[in-house]
Amino acid sequence: MTGIDTGKFADSNGPQPATPKKPSKGAAALTWADDRLGLASLAKKQLRKVFPDHWSFMLGEVALWSFVVLLLTGVFLTLWFNPSMAEVDYHGSYDQWRGVHMSAAFASTLEISFDVRGGLLMRQMHHWAAMVFIGGMFVHMIRVFCTGAFRKPRELNWVIGALILLLGILAGFSGYSLPDDLLSGTGMRIADGLVKATPVLGSYMSFFMFGGEYPGAIIISRLYMVHILLIPALILALIGAHMLLLVYHKHTQWPGPGRTEKNVVGYPMMPVYMAKMGGFFFTVFGVIALMGGTLGMNPVWMYGPYDPAKVTAGSQPDWYMGFAEGLLRIMPGWETHIFGHTISWNILVPGQLVAMAIFITFVAWPFLEAWVSGDKREHHLLQRPRNAPTRTAFLAAMMTLYGLLWAAGGNDILATQLHLSLNSITYFMRVAVFVLPVIAFIVTRRWCISLQRHDNEMILHGYETGIIMRSAEGGYSEKHLPLSEDKVYALTARSRDEVYAPDAETDANGVKAPGTRAQRLRARLSRAMYADNVQKPTREELEEAHHHSDHEAELQSGLDHPASGHEFDGHHQHDAGDMPLRGGH
Amino acid sequence: MSDKDLEGAGSELAATTPDPVPDPGLPPHHWRPTDVDPKAERRAERQVAGWFLFSALCTVSFIFSYFRFQVGDNWDTFLGLGASTLFLGLSLSGALLGIGIGIIQSARKLMSDQEIVEMRHPASSPEEDRKKVVEMLGLGIEEASIARRPLVRNSLLGAIALVGLAPIVMLRDLGPLPQDVNNAEEGLGLEHTVWREGMRVVTGVTGRPLRASDLQIGDLVNAAPEIEHADVGDWHQLHGHELLISKAKSALILLRMEPRDLTPWEGREDWDVEGIVAYSKICTHVGCPISLNERTTHHLLCPCHQTTFDLADNGKVVFGPGARALPQLPLAVDSEGFLVARSDFTEPVGPSYWERDSK
Numbered sequence: 001m002t003g004i005d006t007g008k009f010a011d012s013n014g015p016q017p018a019t020p021k022k023p024s025k026g027a028a029a030l031t032w033a034d035d036r037l038g039l040a041s042l043a044k045k046q047l048r049k050v051f052p053d054h055w056s057f058m059l060g061e062v063a064l065w066s067f068v069v070l071l072l073t074g075v076f077l078t079l080w081f082n083p084s085m086a087e088v089d090y091h092g093s094y095d096q097w098r099g100v101h102m103s104a105a106f107a108s109t110l111e112i113s114f115d116v117r118g119g120l121l122m123r124q125m126h127h128w129a130a131m132v133f134i135g136g137m138f139v140h141m142i143r144v145f146c147t148g149a150f151r152k153p154r155e156l157n158w159v160i161g162a163l164i165l166l167l168g169i170l171a172g173f174s175g176y177s178l179p180d181d182l183l184s185g186t187g188m189r190i191a192d193g194l195v196k197a198t199p200v201l202g203s204y205m206s207f208f209m210f211g212g213e214y215p216g217a218i219i220i221s222r223l224y225m226v227h228i229l230l231i232p233a234l235i236l237a238l239i240g241a242h243m244l245l246l247v248y249h250k251h252t253q254w255p256g257p258g259r260t261e262k263n264v265v266g267y268p269m270m271p272v273y274m275a276k277m278g279g280f281f282f283t284v285f286g287v288i289a290l291m292g293g294t295l296g297m298n299p300v301w302m303y304g305p306y307d308p309a310k311v312t313a314g315s316q317p318d319w320y321m322g323f324a325e326g327l328l329r330i331m332p333g334w335e336t337h338i339f340g341h342t343i344s345w346n347i348l349v350p351g352q353l354v355a356m357a358i359f360i361t362f363v364a365w366p367f368l369e370a371w372v373s374g375d376k377r378e379h380h381l382l383q384r385p386r387n388a389p390t391r392t393a394f395l396a397a398m399m400t401l402y403g404l405l406w407a408a409g410g411n412d413i414l415a416t417q418l419h420l421s422l423n424s425i426t427y428f429m430r431v432a433v434f435v436l437p438v439i440a441f442i443v444t445r446r447w448c449i450s451l452q453r454h455d456n457e458m459i460l461h462g463y464e465t466g467i468i469m470r471s472a473e474g475g476y477s478e479k480h481l482p483l484s485e486d487k488v489y490a491l492t493a494r495s496r497d498e499v500y501a502p503d504a505e506t507d508a509n510g511v512k513a514p515g516t517r518a519q520r521l522r523a524r525l526s527r528a529m530y531a532d533n534v535q536k537p538t539r540e541e542l543e544e545a546h547h548h549s550d551h552e553a554e555l556q557s558g559l560d561h562p563a564s565g566h567e568f569d570g571h572h573q574h575d576a577g578d579m580p581l582r583g584g585h
Numbered sequence: 586m587s588d589k590d591l592e593g594a595g596s597e598l599a600a601t602t603p604d605p606v607p608d609p610g611l612p613p614h615h616w617r618p619t620d621v622d623p624k625a626e627r628r629a630e631r632q633v634a635g636w637f638l639f640s641a642l643c644t645v646s647f648i649f650s651y652f653r654f655q656v657g658d659n660w661d662t663f664l665g666l667g668a669s670t671l672f673l674g675l676s677l678s679g680a681l682l683g684i685g686i687g688i689i690q691s692a693r694k695l696m697s698d699q700e701i702v703e704m705r706h707p708a709s710s711p712e713e714d715r716k717k718v719v720e721m722l723g724l725g726i727e728e729a730s731i732a733r734r735p736l737v738r739n740s741l742l743g744a745i746a747l748v749g750l751a752p753i754v755m756l757r758d759l760g761p762l763p764q765d766v767n768n769a770e771e772g773l774g775l776e777h778t779v780w781r782e783g784m785r786v787v788t789g790v791t792g793r794p795l796r797a798s799d800l801q802i803g804d805l806v807n808a809a810p811e812i813e814h815a816d817v818g819d820w821h822q823l824h825g826h827e828l829l830i831s832k833a834k835s836a837l838i839l840l841r842m843e844p845r846d847l848t849p850w851e852g853r854e855d856w857d858v859e860g861i862v863a864y865s866k867i868c869t870h871v872g873c874p875i876s877l878n879e880r881t882t883h884h885l886l887c888p889c890h891q892t893t894f895d896l897a898d899n900g901k902v903v904f905g906p907g908a909r910a911l912p913q914l915p916l917a918v919d920s921e922g923f924l925v926a927r928s929d930f931t932e933p934v935g936p937s938y939w940e941r942d943s944k
Contacts, residue, residue, distance in 0.1 A: 087824070115657065117651055124674075196938040209760070264703050265703075275689070289677040329890045489607075
């Protein structure tokens with residue numbers, strides 16, 4: 001790459017930064033602002049802050065920008081939406097409901113859809129953006145989880161992220177209840193049933209929520225406040241904290257040549273990341289506009305106003321509530337009647353306890369993992385999912401459970417579309433949610449460990465070329481070529497797992513030392529999580545393997561020409577002089 | 586924080602000693618065609634500007650579409666989609682994507698792609714800062730003299746804990762207590778509905794009173810109490826949210842069966858009229874209105890969570906997550922031959938709750 005005539009560089013792309021020719025108006029404005037705000041010291045640190053580049057780091061940005069789209073489109077909708085359950089006669093443009101009694105909330109939703117130009121577009125964009133927001137958060141969370149990006153010092157940011165996800169789901173639920181249509185009313189009815197199942201407090205909570213008996217006259221205006229003020233303010237504050245911590249910790253990066261735990265390699269905030277992030281905001285916004293314009297979403301005018309005595313077949317919540325719906329559907333009908341009281345296990349367990357348990361497990365995972373591994377170091381290099389087999393397997397099990405519950409949430413749709421018995425699907429799911437996640441766990445774990453072994457094979461013996469060699473004695477062997485130095489480094493830039501072994505369980509006098517039970521549990525978990533993992537080769541093993549491949553080379557010495565291994569893979573060795581510049585002249 | 590925690594608290598970043606191979610260091614930077622070829626550079630410039638121009642054209646067409654296409658029930662349609670929504674969406678999308686793609690294109694092709702390196706620092710503060718903070722905290726507490734004056738400290742803590750009660754108390758008026766909404770006469774509360782002796786059973790939609798002869802064997806009818814559709818005696822017709830509350834509890838399902846198919850529980854032998862039985866339409870699981878009928882089996886399915894009830898067998902649950910049978914409304918015929926209720930439901934309708942006495 002040497003020997004390029006730098007004189008040929010395009011003017012704007014020289015290796016030296018451009019210098020302004022004379023003091024500009026911009027500089028004067030900066031001086032004015034800094035005299036009052038003193039921002040230069042902060043900007044000095046942040047303007048050229050380094051962000052590493054990888055496609056998976058963009059997933060969180062999808063969520064971030066779709067939240068901004070939610071704020072923008074949401075403000076537009078509030079200009080017309082009337083969050084009132086007062087009864088009105090509809091006199092708008094939509095023929096089918098003209099003259100029908102309905103709540104002002106539903107009537108104003110019809111007005112936005114049919115009498116405000118661009119109103120339906122904004123409604124559909126708002127709803128699609130909500131789906132993208134929550135979907136983006138899920139995928140971002142999966143990325144962070146399976147690459148170990150939540151490890152010290154980022155545990156608190158993981159917790160903040162989980163809270164944003166929870167709030168996002170609540171925002172979604174409170175939002176799609178606002179139009180007061182038949183489908184969302186059914187959702188409220190289910191929420192009322194869920195709340196009422198709370199032991200001791202249930203009916204009080206329901207009466208306080210609805211201002212009396214369900215459905216009351218006030219829930220829509222209360223949800224409106226929650227949806228446009230309370231939750232967005234909390235989400236905004238948490239996003240602020242999330243971003244501040246991201247900047248403070250500096251972004252994680254994938255290991256590679258020159259990319260270590262001690263540095264961060266990438267492009268500077270200004271200009272490259274500002275441009276990429278800004279451009280990406282417009283891209284996300286544009287894609288959501290495309291969805292809002294071409295893909296119909298929540299056609300409330302087809303459902304009609306809410307009527308507690310009516311329901312449509314095939315009622316489905318938004319997709320992110322699907323797993324909770326599935327839990328409710330497959331739970332057997334268990335109820336306990338005791339001393340004149342009712343405990344509804346059939347609602348309490350799926351609707352409150354299991355959902356909470358899953359959430360708490362994920363929130364607590366970084367702390368659990370740190371306790372089991374005893375690892376107190378900071379980690380800034382990401383792990384490949386295969387290098388944390390138990391964690392990856394746990395995620396696979398949870399995703400399997402989620403997928404099953406999601407399918408169970410649509411068991412009636414599955415039954416009618418696939419011509420299956422609804423009852424059989426439900427019975428199958430009742431068993432499958434216990435069995436399939438375990439199978440997914442075992443398979444994923446073994447799969448990861450096999451991949452680790454494969455990595456070690458490649459590091460020690462090179463990759464397979466597909467060239468079969470015959471030795472002078474007539475034996476056959478496959479030609480392997482060594483990985484590049486860079487590749488070997490990237491594959492081995494990870495720490496070795498240590499299995500925790502507790503100190504002697506009893507002291508010298510044979511008395512049990514305090515805390516041994518926790519220690520034993522930790523040791524058991526540590527063995528389960530790390531004992532089967534394949535560790536990267538040591539230097540000695542690597543040297544030994546290289547010695548072996550030297551020997552292999554000797555076997556080939558009798559050939560009339562050396563086999564490079566590249567005969568059939570299209571990578572013929574060029575002379576150095578032939579090497580073109582990338583995309584060259 | 587204990588000493589042990591401080592010891593490992595990120596003062597060392599994970600080790601990077603050569604294990605098993607040394608760090609080869611950052612690979613050399615490759616120049617892009619746009620860096621070295623003025624022609625490629627100008628082509629990239631034109632591409633970027635092209636995207637921005639595309640965006641501008643889309644914005645113009647957005648404004649045009651806004652005024653050109655009307656909304657409403659009889660909107661212009663295009664490919665079956667509302668023309669206004671479709672063209673506003675497409676042009677807005679183009680306007681935004683043009684800007685987004687243009688900026689990203691320029692970041693990739695025209696801005697410097699030299700990767701730079703920044704060193705990390707442990708998240709923790711330097712040790713002397715921590716010590717200083719601990720000292721300052723100690724000094725602050727000392728100067729506040731709170732530790733030495735438990736009376737001040739404890740009375741303050743007590744007062745703060747107490748003042749926290751104020752906002753909680755103020756939430757009391759969010760709604761009435763369940764036991765205060767309890768009026769059998771007006772059908773208020775969790776245990777009552779507007780059904781009462783002599784209340785006519787009318788169709789749910791039109792409010793027409795029903796006679797036994799209106800139903801054929803196998804007919805399923807959504808029914809409601811007459812009070813939801815007309816004045817009854819000196820009790821006025823229900824409107825607004827009172828109507829919604831009533832509907833959420835009083836909605837009824839009538840099914841006519843062969844009387845010999847019915848297997849009523851003890852005490853319910855005379856609750857049907859010529860094989861017509863009436864059940865609450867509100868699911869005992871979480872309260873959805875039940876609506877899907879299997880005519881041949883007398884089974885009724887809730888569309889929300891598929892709890893299935895057997896109407897020939899006292900509304901018992903035969904499948905699904907619901908736990909309790911549908912409450913049955915005892916029926917009779919009044920002097921004019923219309924179906925009426927003999928009383929209110931004999932148990933609370935709808936989803937379970939803690940105080941519900943199921944016996």
